Amino acid sequence: MILRDLIAHLDRPLHSGPLDTDITAVTSDSRLVEPGVAFVAVRGESRDGREFIPKALERGAAVIICDTAPDESHPAEVPYIQVSDTRHALAAFARLLAGDPSKKLRLAGVTGTNGKTTTAFLIHHIMKRVWHRAGVIGTVIVDDGEQTRPANFTTPEPVELNGLLARMVDHGCRGAAMEVSSHGIDQKRIGGIAFDAAIFTNLTQDHLDYHGTLDAYAATKFSWFESLAADPLGKKPVAVINFDDGYGEKLVTLLGDKMPMIKYGFNVHCDFRANNFKQSARGMEFELTAKGKSYLVRAPLIGRFNAYNILSALAAASAMKIKLRDAVTAIAEAPQVPGRMEHCGTKDGISVFVDYAHTPDAVTNACRTLKELNPNRLITVFGCGGDRDKKKRPLMGKAAAEISDACIITSDNPRSEDPETIIKEIESGMVGTRYRAVVDRAEAIRIAIHAAGKGDIVLIAGKGHETYQQFADRTIDFDDRREARRALAERPEPPLPPRKR
Numbered sequence: 457m458i459l460r461d462l463i464a465h466l467d468r469p470l471h472s473g474p475l476d477t478d479i480t481a482v483t484s485d486s487r488l489v490e491p492g493v494a495f496v497a498v499r500g501e502s503r504d505g506r507e508f509i510p511k512a513l514e515r516g517a518a519v520i521i522c523d524t525a526p527d528e529s530h531p532a533e534v535p536y537i538q539v540s541d542t543r544h545a546l547a548a549f550a551r552l553l554a555g556d557p558s559k560k561l562r563l564a565g566v567t568g569t570n571g572k573t574t575t576a577f578l579i580h581h582i583m584k585r586v587w588h589r590a591g592v593i594g595t596v597i598v599d600d601g602e603q604t605r606p607a608n609f610t611t612p613e614p615v616e617l618n619g620l621l622a623r624m625v626d627h628g629c630r631g632a633a634m635e636v637s638s639h640g641i642d643q644k645r646i647g648g649i650a651f652d653a654a655i656f657t658n659l660t661q662d663h664l665d666y667h668g669t670l671d672a673y674a675a676t677k678f679s680w681f682e683s684l685a686a687d688p689l690g691k692k693p694v695a696v697i698n699f700d701d702g703y704g705e706k707l708v709t710l711l712g713d714k715m716p717m718i719k720y721g722f723n724v725h726c727d728f729r730a731n732n733f734k735q736s737a738r739g740m741e742f743e744l745t746a747k748g749k750s751y752l753v754r755a756p757l758i759g760r761f762n763a764y765n766i767l768s769a770l771a772a773a774s775a776m777k778i779k780l781r782d783a784v785t786a787i788a789e790a791p792q793v794p795g796r797m798e799h800c801g802t803k804d805g806i807s808v809f810v811d812y813a814h815t816p817d818a819v820t821n822a823c824r825t826l827k828e829l830n831p832n833r834l835i836t837v838f839g840c841g842g843d844r845d846k847k848k849r850p851l852m853g854k855a856a857a858e859i860s861d862a863c864i865i866t867s868d869n870p871r872s873e874d875p876e877t878i879i880k881e882i883e884s885g886m887v888g889t890r891y892r893a894v895v896d897r898a899e900a901i902r903i904a905i906h907a908a909g910k911g912d913i914v915l916i917a918g919k920g921h922e923t924y925q926q927f928a929d930r931t932i933d934f935d936d937r938r939e940a941r942r943a944l945a946e947r948p949e950p951p952l953p954p955r956k957r
């Protein structure tokens with residue numbers, strides 16, 4: 457695309473150098489620059505992209521985009537564009553160079569502290585059942601309609617994101633579901649992406665390391681809805697909001713009548729309302745009241761929180777013109793979301809579940825759900841990630857201790873931090889229950905599963921689908937599900953029953 461046409465989409469850019477240059481791609485990483493590629497110098501948290509302008513020029517950058525004026529040494533023959541917001545420019549170039557793919561798909565975005573991955577999986581499943589081809593982008597996998605691969609980010613950077621959406625269009629997908637993280641909103645990774653449905657699942661404590669306060673975190677989430685209301689980008693996006701959640705209620709008030717809205721939850725004021733929720737170890741059912749009709753929803757998922765995820769998936773599907781009856785039928789065969797309340801086996805009357813609960817609210821939900829299955833005891837194994845929100849550590853401890861009968865505190869991904877220090881911070885919130893600290897996660901899992909007896913449930917929380925464990929100096933292969941199965945298999949065989957006389 458010609459540079460002149462690209463910069464027409466930027467907000468009052470200042471420019472120098474030739475504008476008839478052909479631009480083939482864009483990047484914010486100097487290491488990926490080649491001739492024909494535009495380099496956007498983004499100021500990050502640890503590095504300032506402007507440091508890498510000389511490197512980008514050396515590698516043949518076709519244009520430099522920056523938020524300050526060029527220095528004197530800048531070669532006159534290389535165009536230089538000065539903008540007020542480099543992340544906005546990066547997103548705009550990425551989108552335009554990929555052919556603005558979000559406009560060619562029905563796209564549902566999911567934001568909120570918990571439930572994004574699950575909800576995106578559910579919407580993707582419904583879309584595939586009804587439209588045959590659909591894509592998904594999130595924490596666990598990306599599926600471009602033909603190939604599935606493990607994800608790098610929850611919400612990818614603009615070049616990867618638009619490239620994925622373009623491949624979905626090429627592969628004949630009619631729609632896609634994607635997770636919208638608060639980092640993704642704040643860093644404008646979703647800049648210019650046109651959504652048909654925007655879901656708000658809930659907001660509870662997480663990511664205070666990044667956002668500072670819960671209100672600032674909420675404001676970031678809300679800003680996505682406000683921007684869709686102010687500029688729907690040629691679509692008529694519907695906001696799908698959890699109206700049982702305090703922040704969801706605030707969002708409803710904030711949006712007023714600025715955009716169409718579906719409120720969901722268990723309370724009587726909801727447009728998509730659940731009632732008569734029941735669950736067993738195998739799944740759940742509830743009555744859905746929506747659009748003046750009533751439906752019996754059955755799903756092979758457990759946990760009242762998953763009823764919320766299902767409600768929002770059904771509401772989003774309906775907002776995207778999928779017949780509610782078809783969506784309800786599809787949900788009855790919803791897939792297992794990897795590492796979300798994943799049952800990893802039963803032996804000697806002991807059941808083991810792996811769940812990605814890594815926030816205080818998620819730990820509460822996961823523990824409560826399993827307690828509702830009436831185990832003899834609930835034994836919870838968990839830790840907290842290093843280099844992430846420290847304030848959630850005692851709160852996760854408190855949540856696990858309050859509901860579980862026994863806990864083993866262990867390491868999650870310690871990253872650059874000392875695992876024992878993280879464990880101490882968790883311990884400071886633990887009251888009431890019996891617990892032990894075991895730094896080695898495999899050992900902690902083994903101890904819990906070997907100490908369990910008939911009728912007990914073991915919950916291994918925090919790492920879900922992850923297949924690695926990150927330490928300061930190394931990353932190892934690690935999978936809670938594999939460790940759980942191994943520990944179950946290693947349990948000694950029960951003694952033979954006494955001989956009949």
Ligand SMILES: CC(=O)N[C@H]1[C@@H](OP(=O)(O)OP(=O)(O)OC[C@H]2O[C@@H](n3ccc(=O)[nH]c3=O)[C@H](O)[C@@H]2O)O[C@H](CO)[C@@H](O)[C@@H]1O[C@H](C)C(=O)N[C@@H](C)C(=O)N[C@H](CCC(=O)O)C(=O)O
Nearest residue numbers: 484485486487498500501502503505508609610611637639
């Ligand atoms: C906190 C955070 O989100 N950080 C992101 C941020 O990093 P940063 O601001 O520190 O960037 P930086 O390393 O200082 O680099 C600045 C710029 O210099 C460029 N650079 C750097 C080196 C070089 O040689 N040449 C060069 O051009 C970089 O490409 C970058 O554009 O910008 C980088 C590039 O744009 C991202 O890769 C990086 O994500 C890091 C890896 C990360 O871990 N992010 C996580 C926290 C994240 O985004 N998570 C959310 C999920 C959260 C959830 O909901 O649970 C997600 O959506 O995945």
Ligand SMILES: Nc1ncnc2c1ncn2[C@@H]1O[C@H](COP(=O)(O)OP(=O)(O)OP(=O)(O)O)[C@@H](O)[C@H]1O
Nearest residue numbers: 569570571572573574595761764811812813818822
């Ligand atoms: N709607 C919900 N409300 C509260 N807790 C939930 C909800 N859905 C899932 N959870 C809990 O949160 C955990 C993470 O769920 P999920 O992966 O769907 O969320 P996420 O928002 O994608 O998380 P992340 O931001 O880490 O990717 C689950 O394992 C479960 O314990």
Ligand SMILES: N[C@H](CCC[C@H](N)C(=O)O)C(=O)O
Nearest residue numbers: 814840841844868869918919
């Ligand atoms: N998206 C979350 C995942 C946390 C998962 C947990 N296992 C950890 O490593 O802290 C984050 O990056 O904060």
Ligand SMILES: [Mg+2]
Nearest residue numbers: 572573595610
């Ligand atoms: Mg996720």
